[in-house]
Amino acid sequence: MPKEFEPYYAVIFTSKLTDENTDYDKMSEVMVNLAKKQKGFLGIESARSDIGITVSYWQTLEDIKNWKQNSDHLVTQKMGIEKWYSWYALKICRVEREYSFQRAD
């Protein structure tokens, strides 16, 4: 029997930085390490070219809400709005199916 797929949640965070971003990378790393310690955290992936895309994965919507309200994270969110981000968009999604490919060699 195929293993049943357990839905989980993804937060798609897309952003464009301002020019005032000298301390952004460092704080970003601190936040990733903090996120990893939160209940329900499943993973995080990031890439940045012209825009940045970070996708974090969580067990439940409650876990996402708790992470959003984490006090250290709130401070960083405030700095993001005041300084780092020209714009951002955040989408909360339910992952309904997935598949992957891994090269053999």
Next chain:
Amino acid sequence: MPKEFEPYYAVIFTSKLTDENTDYDKMSEVMVNLAKKQKGFLGIESARSDIGITVSYWQTLEDIKNWKQNSDHLVTQKMGIEKWYSWYALKICRVEREYSFQRAD
């Protein structure tokens, strides 16, 4: 009254390229332009650093299925597996809520 949120769908495509990727960027651009012409297409965002993340947005699951089965897209998927991707993962998600920030100045 607040406007009711209409759920839509996101395809999160994360990938790592092989070293054989000289023609990847060109084909990627062709595929993006082709995707934009498909029924139900809502948008696409990409970034690449160590890994690449592309998120495309669609009105329905049926639209995503049709795009997956588009004949030109199938040819490119085959090239991706044979040549371009060291690995990839694809997640199909239902976007349930969203918010955004835009700097005023």
